[in-house]
Amino acid sequence: MYRAHILVCGGTGCSSSNSKEIFAKFESELKAAGLDKEVKTIMTGCFGLCALGPVVVVYPEGAFYSQVKVEDVPEIVSEHLLKGRIVTRLLYKETVAETGIRSLSETNFYKKQHRVALKLCGVINPENIDEYIAYDGYQALAKVLTEMTPQEVIDVISKSGLRGRGGAGFPTGRKWQFARNSVSDKKYVCCNADEGDPGAFMDRSVLEGDPHAVIEAMAIAAYAIGSDQGYVYIRAEYPIAVQRLQIAIKQAREYGLLGKNIFGTDFNFDLDIRLGAGAFVCGEETALMTSIEGKRGEPRVRPPFPAVKGLFGQPTILNNVETYANVAQIILNGPEWFASMGTEKSKGTKVFALGGKITNTGLVEIPMGTTLREIVEDIGGGIPNGKKFKAAQTGGPSGGCIPASLIDTPIDYDNLLAIGSMMGSGGLIVMDEDTCMVDIAKFFLEFTVEESCGKCTPCRIGNKRLLEMLEKVTSGRATMEDLDKMEKLCHYIKENSLCGLGQTAPNPVLSTLRYFREEYEAHVRDKRCPAGVCKKLITYSIDPTKCIGCSKCARNCPVEAIHGEIKKPYTIDTSKCIKCGACIDQCRFKAISKK
Amino acid sequence: MKSIQELQAIKEKMQKMINTRETTDDSDIRIVVGMATCGIAAGARPVLNKLSDEVLSRGLHHVKVIQTGCIGMCRYEPIVEVFVPGQEKVTYIHMTPEKAVRVINDHIVNGNVVQEYTVNKE
Ligand SMILES: Cc1cc2nc3c(=O)[nH]c(=O)nc-3n(C[C@H](O)[C@H](O)[C@H](O)COP(=O)(O)O)c2cc1C
Numbered sequence: 234m235y236r237a238h239i240l241v242c243g244g245t246g247c248s249s250s251n252s253k254e255i256f257a258k259f260e261s262e263l264k265a266a267g268l269d270k271e272v273k274t275i276m277t278g279c280f281g282l283c284a285l286g287p288v289v290v291v292y293p294e295g296a297f298y299s300q301v302k303v304e305d306v307p308e309i310v311s312e313h314l315l316k317g318r319i320v321t322r323l324l325y326k327e328t329v330a331e332t333g334i335r336s337l338s339e340t341n342f343y344k345k346q347h348r349v350a351l352k353l354c355g356v357i358n359p360e361n362i363d364e365y366i367a368y369d370g371y372q373a374l375a376k377v378l379t380e381m382t383p384q385e386v387i388d389v390i391s392k393s394g395l396r397g398r399g400g401a402g403f404p405t406g407r408k409w410q411f412a413r414n415s416v417s418d419k420k421y422v423c424c425n426a427d428e429g430d431p432g433a434f435m436d437r438s439v440l441e442g443d444p445h446a447v448i449e450a451m452a453i454a455a456y457a458i459g460s461d462q463g464y465v466y467i468r469a470e471y472p473i474a475v476q477r478l479q480i481a482i483k484q485a486r487e488y489g490l491l492g493k494n495i496f497g498t499d500f501n502f503d504l505d506i507r508l509g510a511g512a513f514v515c516g517e518e519t520a521l522m523t524s525i526e527g528k529r530g531e532p533r534v535r536p537p538f539p540a541v542k543g544l545f546g547q548p549t550i551l552n553n554v555e556t557y558a559n560v561a562q563i564i565l566n567g568p569e570w571f572a573s574m575g576t577e578k579s580k581g582t583k584v585f586a587l588g589g590k591i592t593n594t595g596l597v598e599i600p601m602g603t604t605l606r607e608i609v610e611d612i613g614g615g616i617p618n619g620k621k622f623k624a625a626q627t628g629g630p631s632g633g634c635i636p637a638s639l640i641d642t643p644i645d646y647d648n649l650l651a652i653g654s655m656m657g658s659g660g661l662i663v664m665d666e667d668t669c670m671v672d673i674a675k676f677f678l679e680f681t682v683e684e685s686c687g688k689c690t691p692c693r694i695g696n697k698r699l700l701e702m703l704e705k706v707t708s709g710r711a712t713m714e715d716l717d718k719m720e721k722l723c724h725y726i727k728e729n730s731l732c733g734l735g736q737t738a739p740n741p742v743l744s745t746l747r748y749f750r751e752e753y754e755a756h757v758r759d760k761r762c763p764a765g766v767c768k769k770l771i772t773y774s775i776d777p778t779k780c781i782g783c784s785k786c787a788r789n790c791p792v793e794a795i796h797g798e799i800k801k802p803y804t805i806d807t808s809k810c811i812k813c814g815a816c817i818d819q820c821r822f823k824a825i826s827k828k
Numbered sequence: 829m830k831s832i833q834e835l836q837a838i839k840e841k842m843q844k845m846i847n848t849r850e851t852t853d854d855s856d857i858r859i860v861v862g863m864a865t866c867g868i869a870a871g872a873r874p875v876l877n878k879l880s881d882e883v884l885s886r887g888l889h890h891v892k893v894i895q896t897g898c899i900g901m902c903r904y905e906p907i908v909e910v911f912v913p914g915q916e917k918v919t920y921i922h923m924t925p926e927k928a929v930r931v932i933n934d935h936i937v938n939g940n941v942v943q944e945y946t947v948n949k950e
């Protein structure tokens with residue numbers, strides 16, 4: 234038995250900053266100190282505070298060490314684990330209290346969070362099924378198979394108010410009911426782990442930290458609709474998640490939790506992984522199923538809906554990773570428990586990947602109805618460098634921007650739709666005053682133009698033309714009429730595209746036009762980019778009254794566009810300047826400006 | 829997995845281990861072992877391990893065994909302090925693994941302070 238546990242984050246973020254070496258170092262140091270029989274080391278999934286990674290937590294004290302380096306390991310072992318002296322200098326600052334350490338759940342980052350889908354991420358070793366079982370794992374499946382009818386399962390899910398976390402927020406119980414009502418001797422259960430939105434990593438973290446939660450939920454879904462085969466569609470770019478999922482499936486098979494006659498009943502279910510090549514459109518449900526069938530991932534017209542005719546022409550349900558991660562807990566805790574969290578029409582919690590201009594980048598899970606302000610200011614720790622909040626983008630390339638004036642909006646499906654954005658899968662990108670909203674719209678549209686499958690004209694050609702018009706704006710060549718034309722084109726694309734990709738692609742443009750029209754107009758009318766981002770519209774100049782002629786800028790200019798004599802004001806040759814900004818960063822006298 | 833009993837058995841086996849990983853809250857009993865150089869030299873490590881084994885194997889969820897640095901009375905090491913919420917701290921001195929078992933049994937489980945091991949008896 235072990236008196237202490239060392240949890241090292243093995244999520245993708247921490248792994249890329251050396252957590253594997255840290256883990257190995259702990260093992261060798263513990264051995265050298267003769268502590269390896271007393272102290273256990275565990276590699277977990279994501280803790281959420283990715284900005285402070287690599288993260289190491291030591292129990293029973295619950296000491297949360299952040300930004301740990303391999304060199305710090307011997308000190309933690311000899312001081313904390315041997316002598317019982319917590320290494321304060323490595324503690325996450327917010328957990329340092331006068332009387333020792335403050336619990337993580339009392340820090341600003343965690344206080345307002347409520348972990349349901351992420352409950353066991355950063356708590357268990359995802360590669361050990363026994364640890365999942367210790368935390369009530371597979372109890373829900375046992376209950377469902379031995380005590381409930383399939384219809385009762387669907388009724389519980391419906392009553393909980395769970396809605397799909399993959400984007401559109403379709404009621405999960407209703408989706409399962411449709412599939413249950415379809416008569417066929419073969420049905421399929423699929424999991425969407427494609428996660429193509431730029432900046433999103435919720436689903437990856439769930440699979441890396443708690444893969445069995447998804448497996449268990451898929452088995453429950455299969456029982457509910459009458460299926461015996463499932464597929465997880467996951468992008469090959471997620472190697473750690475794929476590997477953990479493979480291990481989890483293998484362990485579940487060994488325990489007979491996947492396979493034939495599960496829990497001695499006549500229910501059979503098995504699960505396979507299908508790797509995607511990372512095309513955004515393959516996250517769309519019909520394209521995803523076509524891709525699983527081994528064909529080119531292109532969407533098709535609906536109806537027929539997958540619940541009637543899906544994978545291999547059979548009734549199929551497809552749910553998102555995070556949707557599944559809620560299911561077992563709803564079965565165990567009851568639908569009322571789940572429905573007690575959130576707002577009237579959006580129950581439960583939502584995981585967001587916080588990114589962009591925010592102090593605490595990472596993974597957060599909040600009850601539906603939490604305001605954007607709470608997410609940005611309290612949990613996210615505000616905007617770095619004293620900058621002002623300008624907007625937040627949700628829903629990725631299908632979503633829109635929420636301006637500062639709407640920062641008190643409670644986040645749920647319906648509120649986000651009403652203000653021209655959408656929940657999406659949960660990317661939340663924060664932007665500060667230095668962000669140009671036209672440039673942001675262009676960024677997302679470039680992404681969708683690149684990812685459009687090309688099957689239908691409104692999306693393939695319409696979005697390309699829309700992008701060209703945006704480029705006209707950012708280079709100062711557009712007219713006011715172009716803005717109106719753009720808006721018309723947006724609506725045309727939305728109404729006429731075949732699949733969700735095209736139907737939502739213009740959203741970033743529409744929402745920025747709606748809330749930041751004056752910024753577009755500044756580009757068009759005044760040929761000016763107020764945020765100083767669009768390169769074609771800015772010029773760099775040196776203020777001769779501030780320049781002391783130190784020559785530092787000239788020495789750092791990569792194209793030798795700055796000339797002058799020592800101790801006299803320097804000047805920039807704008808015909809040579811490539812607007813890289815190197816000189817601004819170097820000048821200690823704030824003599825260089827861009828306009 | 830052919831029955832729920834099998835699942836339950838794994839759960840129980842693991843539960844003891846998982847207990848270590850729960851964060852301490854205010855209603856927990858805390859057993860604190862002095863593990864500075866003085867404590868270790870006097871034999872605090874076997875005491876610490878014994879305490880934590882006993883707590884885990886008996887499944888005492890509300891009890892946390894924690895180590896600390898020097899408690900400041902080095903000649904009495906190994907020292908073990910017991911904090912029961914709402915009660916005064918009890919300090920046990922010159923501890924051994926055998927004494928540790930009795931502290932768990934009498935004090936933690938049955939609520940009777942083992943007076944003869946406490947600092948007041950010295
Ligand atoms: C272009 C496009 C990309 C999508 N990408 C994803 C994705 O990466 N992950 C996901 O879960 N759903 C994605 N969706 C939504 C799925 O089509 C589908 O609605 C969802 O997986 C259903 O699961 P849910 O009901 O649990 O949300 C995408 C939709 C479109 C149109």
Ligand code: SF4
Nearest residue numbers: 687688689692732735
């Ligand atoms: S809307 Fe775009 S992605 Fe969807 S089918 Fe048409 S071309 Fe392909």
